[in-house]
Amino acid sequence: HPLFGKNTYQNAMVQAGYPTAEVAAALSKSYPKDTNRYALRLDSGTERPYAEELFCYDFGTGDFTVEAWVQSAAGGTVIAKKGAPGGFGNGGFLLVIKPSGSIKFATDDGFGFYEINSSATRILDGCWHHLLATRKQDELSIYVDFKKTDASERTNRWKGLNVSNHLRLLIGATDQWQEEYNTYTGSIGEVRIWRTSITYPDAAAWEQTDWITPGLCGCWSFREKQGTDCSPQHHCLNISPGVSYVNWEIPKRTD
Secondary structure: OOOOOHHHHHHHHHHOOOOHHHHHHHHHHHOOOOOOOEEEEEOOOOOOOEEOOOHHHOOOOOOEEEEEEEEEEEEEEEEEEOEOOOOOOOOEEEEEEOOOOOEEEEEEOOOOEEEEEEOOOOOOOOOOEEEEEEEEOOEEEEEEOOEEOOEEEEEOOOOOOOOOOOOOEEEOOOEOOOOOOOOOEEEEEEEEEEOOOOOOOOHHHHHOOOOOOOOEEEEEOOHHHOOOEOOOOOOOOEOOOOOEEEEOOOOOOOO
């Protein structure tokens, strides 16, 4: 599978007893000649990618995590599953980069919200950064480049809100038109969605994540310039033909 190294994948299949022909066919399918790493380039007029409603994105009051690699000087909503209406069944969540470099992670149950806002970060310096937001036992946290950021709480309800709804999952925007920073402008690398709270100590741990890790319910790496889902759900993104792609590499950090 693309999230494994090619040799690791081959060795695993051989040890599991697959015939040589099946191993070769699997390697050819999962490791095409085009091995470049791609990211979505979302400009102001680009239709935003989305995944159709799927049960595993309805986290209720439970733990969950959303993450992506981002490169932007403008920010906007990176990942969201929230509509404009309120009331029962209209909860949701948003992960937003504000123009100041502050990051908002908001949850909503259709009647009120609970969110955290980070202090200003350097995430809009035009370089690639890993962004992760997670809810663990009702507590919200934001991580930039695998380091937890300071954040302040803001709410008109309580923690542990039911974020489930019957809407699509959007990348680079939100269906909640009231959001001030609705549309993200810039590039977005691999996106992952989890039905659990997860963090990584560094980029190496992120890159070595096993695609069958329990709780992974969405993983879009944009290999071959497609919206294929590498998670066990295999739930592809709908990507407009007008979306462009750029090459990118995981940055080497010295700090």
